[in-house]
Amino acid sequence: MILAEINVHITPQEIELQRQTINSIKLSLSGEKRYAMVETFGCQQNVNDSQRIEGMLLQMGFTLTDEKDLADVIIFNTCAIRENAHAKVYGKLGALKHLKAKKPSLVIGICGCMVQQEQIAKRIKSKYRHVDLIFGTHALWKFPSLLNDALEHSQKVFDISGEGSIAEGLPVNYDGGARAFVSIMYGCNNFCSYCIVPYVRGRERSRSEADILSEIEYLSKNGVREVMLLGQNVNSYGKDRGETDAFAKLLLKVCEISGIERIRFMSSHPKDISPLLLHTMAAEEKICNQLHLPLQSGSNKVLSDMNRVYTREKYLEIIALAKKLMPDIALTTDIIVGFPTETEADFEDTLSLLREVKFDSIFSFIYSPREGTRAAQMPNVSTPEEIDKRFQKLLDVQNNISYERNLRHEGNIETVLVSGRSKTDPDMLTGRNYANKIVNFKGDDSLIGTFTDVKITKAQTWILYGEKL
Ligand code: SF4
Incomplete structure (x- = not known):
């Protein structure tokens, strides 16, 4: 390795x-x-x-x-x-x-x-x-x-x-749309016990602020209106150079770039997210009120076995502050089901946290051992059948929550960045609202690449439907 x-x-x-x-x-x-x-x-x-x-x-x-x-x-x-x-x-x-x-x-x-x-x-x-x-x-x-x-x-x-x-200065094929990914850092220092990333992507290293800003300026001049800043743990941005709060400062500079109207980022590690970052998100209109904050498990014992270095209480504290500062915030997370030491009681802790936070959606996975990681050496306390059942239960609980969360958009007028025709229904245009949720509505191709106000008329679990105003 x-x-x-x-x-x-x-x-x-x-x-x-x-x-x-x-x-x-x-x-x-x-x-x-x-x-x-x-x-x-x-x-x-x-x-x-x-x-x-x-x-x-x-x-x-x-x-x-x-x-x-x-x-x-x-x-x-x-x-x-x-x-x-x-x-x-x-x-x-x-x-x-x-x-x-x-x-x-x-x-x-x-x-x-x-x-x-x-x-x-x-x-x-x-x-x-x-x-x-x-x-x-x-x-x-x-x-x-x-x-x-x-x-x-x-x-x-x-x-x-x-x-x-x-490596800076080599060509990139942006797909010509109005949204673009921009990597701000590479690698990860966290060594979560189940994860292979630090071994295959190396230690954290941050791109220079100047290189990132000039890439985004270039994108803006070429029609990009929304950027997603990427890193395994964006809240660590700049720490490898000994800087503090560098990510919040970088966000403020990206906000100053004319033409860029929306800024998102992922992923954040709950141990590194700072109140300053949440305050910056709340204060700056261009930074979407949307946060992907990987939880992985609601059980303190499993979190410790995963080497996540936070507790469920700490996680809930961050969520409470985010909701207080941004009442309309859309929250998403990652959940692993069937970590080797996860019992039924641990899994119930995850479900109770899901019910408490009410994430807009989750990315859920059944644990898969990765050779060379610490968790791959841990004996399983649950059978595959028990884990499958838990996974299904997790999906059932979350689907209801996601639907409930989508219902709150009904009746709203929301600004959608239109990306193209819907793949499943080419009669419809498709785009994303501030919450990064898919919104489909009828309209002509001239709207592609623009921000358009749409009245949300119907919510489904994964998609919102609306009418162009
Ligand atoms: S799960 Fe994320 S934070 Fe943890 S080691 Fe992997 S990439 Fe790093």
């Missing part, structure tokens, strides 16, 4: 070398129409990393495609959080064997958190010999050179070198 101990800033010379490689690939491809496909698994951070890979591919002259039969380069950007994410990737890699046999020039690459784990990267290297390119999260910035080695020299490329790094 690789753990990044050293944070390095990639030098401008190293970035320049990658830019030159991008140009030389572009030259070598000129005149030929070549396609590339990037498939992303996992979280928003991975989506943002894939946008970087796509940005580099576009600058090399590739056309992006979703059709693997058409592709000359296929990259899977993987996730390590749960076992089923691994199984999916193995299945997809296996299915490409036959495509590679038909088209030997096809370059197949796999990157991201899954292959940052040495034992997995080695397994793929030996068992999936049709894979040309394996690179970890810390080598992402070297993608042009790595791809060049695979393309030009038909080499098998393997780079999971483990130093935490920040």
Whole structure:
């Protein structure tokens, strides 16, 4: 297992070398129409990393495609959080064997958190010999050179070198919509006992404020109206440089950028969220009154076994302050069911906390052991059947709460940032309100990318419906 101990800033010379490689690939491809496909698994951070890979591919002259039969380069950007994410990737890699046999020039690459784990990267290297390119999260910035080695020299490329790094100045493929993700920091220092992230993404390292602000200014000039600031624990932003309250200060600076009307962020760790941050959210109109605050469990015993470093009482204190300062705040959280030491009584503590807080929605998962983490060594006190039952009960309880929370929007006039046509009902436009809830309504395409006032007429558990005013 690789753990990044050293944070390095990639030098401008190293970035320049990658830019030159991008140009030389572009030259070598000129005149030929070549396609590339990037498939992303996992979280928003991975989506943002894939946008970087796509940005580099576009600058090399590739056309992006979703059709693997058409592709000359296929990259899977993987996730390590749960076992089923691994199984999916193995299945997809296996299915490409036959495509590679038909088209030997096809370059197949796999990157991201899954292959940052040495034992997995080695397994793929030996068992999936049709894979040309394996690179970890810390080598992402070297993608042009790595791809060049695979393309030009038909080499098998393997780079999971483990130093935490920040690389600025490489292209990013923003999708052209009015919303964009902006990573403000990478890595995590928390070592929650179930989590693989600190091992595969390294220790916390914050981008400079200047780099973040100039990226957001660029986005604003190119039509972006809403930014989601990303980090494993945004409340730690700047702490690696010895700064305090740097995240709240950064938010204030982002508020000053003209054209940016909405600011969101995720994720926050309850141990690091400060009253100052909540006061800043409440005071600044551009910062949405919406907070994703991962809880994981409502039981103090389980929280301690998870190494979460807060108690249910502390969590409820934060929520009480958030609600006091922002009575309309929309709250979401993450819950793990079936942590090895979780008993029925512990699970009831989680349910009681859900009923007390009334989250707008939750992201819930059945615990999945990750090799190399502390929790993977803990014996299970519950059977899989008991855990499945708990999971179903959790969903039933939360679905009722989510519906109840959505009902409060009925009759409101809410501003929606319209993102496009609804995938499930193309007659409807779709967008998000301040609470990040999906709102569908009828309207014409000219509204896409704009803020539009919509009267909410009907609430369902996951969607709000409305009429354009
Ligand atoms: S805070 Fe905990 S759960 Fe979140 S990324 Fe860090 S170690 Fe994983």
